[in-house]
Amino acid sequence: MMCSPARPWRAAMLGAALALAALAAGTRAVRAEYGDVVMNAYSTEAGMRPVVFPHWFHRVRFRCKVCHGDLGIKFQAGGNQINMLKIIDGQFCGACHDGGVAWSVESCNLCHSGKPGLPTQVHESTIQKLTAPGQKQAGSAARK
Amino acid sequence: MRTTSLTTKLLSLAALGVMAGPLQAQEGRQVYEQKCAVCHAAGLAGAPRPGNAADWGPRLRAGKASLYRNAIQGTMRGMPPKGGNPDLPEAAVRAAVDFMTATVAAASKPAARPEVARKPAAQTAPAASTAPVRQAVPPAAAPVAAPAIAAPEAAAVAAPAPVQVASASLALARPEPGSGAAAANAFNRLLRPPGKRNLPPAEDGIHDPAVDGTLQLQPPLAAFGAMPRSNAGNRVDWVKALAEGKIAPRWERDKADAAAVVMDLNIVREVKGSMPDVVYPHKQHTEWLDCSNCHPAIFVPQKGANQMSMAAILLGQGCGACHGRVAFPVSECRLCHSKKKDGVAAGSAAPQAEAHR
Missing domain, CATH: 1.10.760.10 (Cytochrome c-like domain)
Known part of the structure; x- marks a missing residue:
């Protein structure tokens, strides 16, 4: 009584089921790129969206050493106390984001594009995956 | 089915x-x-x-x-x-x-x-x-x-x-x-289905799609298209991409032609237990990093002076400063643990490129 091999409706059913599953899984999960850093040391309290720093985008264009050596940015999300004053002064992001190497501080929303209120953390990091949901601010607690 | x-x-x-x-x-x-x-x-x-x-x-x-x-x-x-x-x-x-x-x-x-x-x-x-x-x-x-x-x-x-x-x-x-059945299969939160990798900013869950800036940002796949793939992280083999000239990241902030100061020295770390020994290649690391990035704050530049464990690395110490955050994650065991105990090096100077499956 069962399956004759070619049954288009079965493929259709499977496709529909997969689409439903993908929809269900996709609506609740964060699917950030590996190494995306959300920075929210001051943004939310200043009434701005948090900053999303895409590691991959910068890695295509610069060696790690440029930012983490020459510019003195520490290997710690939330550990650098970056604010707009320093950036305008040419420190940290401001070394490139000055309208010369990269876009200037006038393009607020290109950096401050995170969902409102997101805590400082490195997305898709091992620490993030090891930490239970709801304790994800643990990484930013190390900031000092 | x-x-x-x-x-x-x-x-x-x-x-x-x-x-x-x-x-x-x-x-x-x-x-x-x-x-x-x-x-x-x-x-x-x-x-x-x-x-x-x-x-x-x-x-x-x-x-x-x-x-x-x-x-x-x-x-x-x-x-x-x-x-x-x-x-x-x-x-x-x-x-x-x-x-x-x-x-x-x-x-x-x-x-x-x-x-x-x-x-x-x-x-x-x-x-x-x-x-x-x-x-x-x-x-x-x-x-x-x-x-x-x-x-x-x-x-x-x-x-x-x-x-x-x-x-x-x-x-x-x-x-x-x-x-x-779909819910059961989708549960593994560490395993991202192929359709959910390298999503454009507006769909990645951390960018606010309502902001004009989000829509102007480059989607990852637009950059990753020509780059060699890997099984973890960004799903890009960064070391291979650099070696093959698929990317040309600057060594100096404002100089396009400055060359990296590369040091070719492998350090073998014998590990306890049954895992293969670790071969640490300075070459692949100095392609990206300056000596001062790791020495002396993270690693004392002296053989045998650095205690390490996978537990510490998982928590972000030692290698974990980068591996598990931006460099390939610790799920890729054999990229580091590449030297068999009997003394035959499985991955010599280019562990990531060679040990890749």
């Missing part, structure tokens, strides 16, 4: 017992629950859902005869002949169709079309004895059917209507097999 076939098989066997007896009106509900609900309860592939007037409206207007014919012969839109159960008697299929259309009438138009609501009343008369049991089911399970219960005069006019509603809620409350 296999699950569907197995389910169908089991249900068909179960249904044989039902077939033996004379056809009753209650059979429609049984056939529905055992066969049709697999698709129709959740509306898979566009299947009309019981109790949903929007799904059934156009079909009902075509007439019962058309519905029977489509259910028995199948349609191009996805309905298999007899729902994929060729052994099912045509009368049973018709009974199931009657059951489903009756739930629509009972759920959506109890007051406006009492004559339709009374039709299932005649059919379900033999099932009346079981009515109290079914009415005990919490109606909250069937939000679609709830309005019918909320209309007291409708229930009074067509007394058996709550029976239909309650039994429909039974069917709808049952976990739908397709979604159940």
